[in-house]
Amino acid sequence: MPVTRRAQHAEDTRRSLLDASRHEFAAHGYAGASLDDIARRAAVTKGALYHHFINKAALLEAVYVELELEVAAKVKAAIDAAGDHAMTRVAAAFEAFFDASADPTYQRIVLRDAPGVLGRTKGRGLDHAIGLDLVIALIEDLRRDGFIGADVPVTMAARIFLAAVSEVAMAAAHSDDPAATRRDGTFVLLTIIDGVRLAAAARRP
Structure with missing residues (x-):
């Protein structure tokens, strides 16, 4: 079954958030990493971030x-x-x-x-x-x-x-x-x- 454009966009957004989170957590630690910086690095809105992950702890777990x-x-x-x-x-x-x-x-x-x-x-x-x-x-x-x-x-x-x-x-x-x-x-x-x-x-x- 082919992947829809919406599904691909969602997967790309999630991937960007995970990559950005890995960078921010590694560079600044969990306490020092902010959701604002993660969203900015991923080039997504905070709303998009919360659509995929309920909070910073969920990002860390992923x-x-x-x-x-x-x-x-x-x-x-x-x-x-x-x-x-x-x-x-x-x-x-x-x-x-x-x-x-x-x-x-x-x-x-x-x-x-x-x-x-x-x-x-x-x-x-x-x-x-x-x-x-x-x-x-x-x-x-x-x-x-x-x-x-x-x-x-x-x-x-x-x-x-x-x-x-x-x-x-x-x-x-x-x-x-x-x-x-x-x-x-x-x-x-x-x-x-x-x-x-x-x-x-x-x-x-």
Whole structure:
């Protein structure tokens, strides 16, 4: 079904608002960004802005989702390029995520401002909707290759690892030495996986 001119205009307006919001939030932070400046940068009226987004928090949420989807796509591409070995895929996922989360725009919007605006529950819900299936697939890879036992609940393990990886990214964003924080976090995460592997091996008859 062809897109109508009105629908295309609405989509173009929404796209302009999201691009303008990303710029303003990254440059000035959520508190410092104004809807007037966002509308001006997007070359739309305030009325058009409110037609698409009820308030500034709704704009932040939409930008947050876009940024997280972009990062998830980069992580998936890294996993797909890493081959079949589970630990190689996990290491590639960690590296891709931490590289992407080091981007200043991502750090300012997702890691610094969004938690206080969206709240912990909504932010975690969005993260799960976007990234949990990807982590579940990695946990299933680890189970297939014997790094975790068949009795480990896959979804719970994925939730824990997603939270842990997010915590490392958050710590790096607030660290005076982000590279060291990332290195330490990666080491701890891989050590946890190895510990689960050893525990699974010890339970085997």
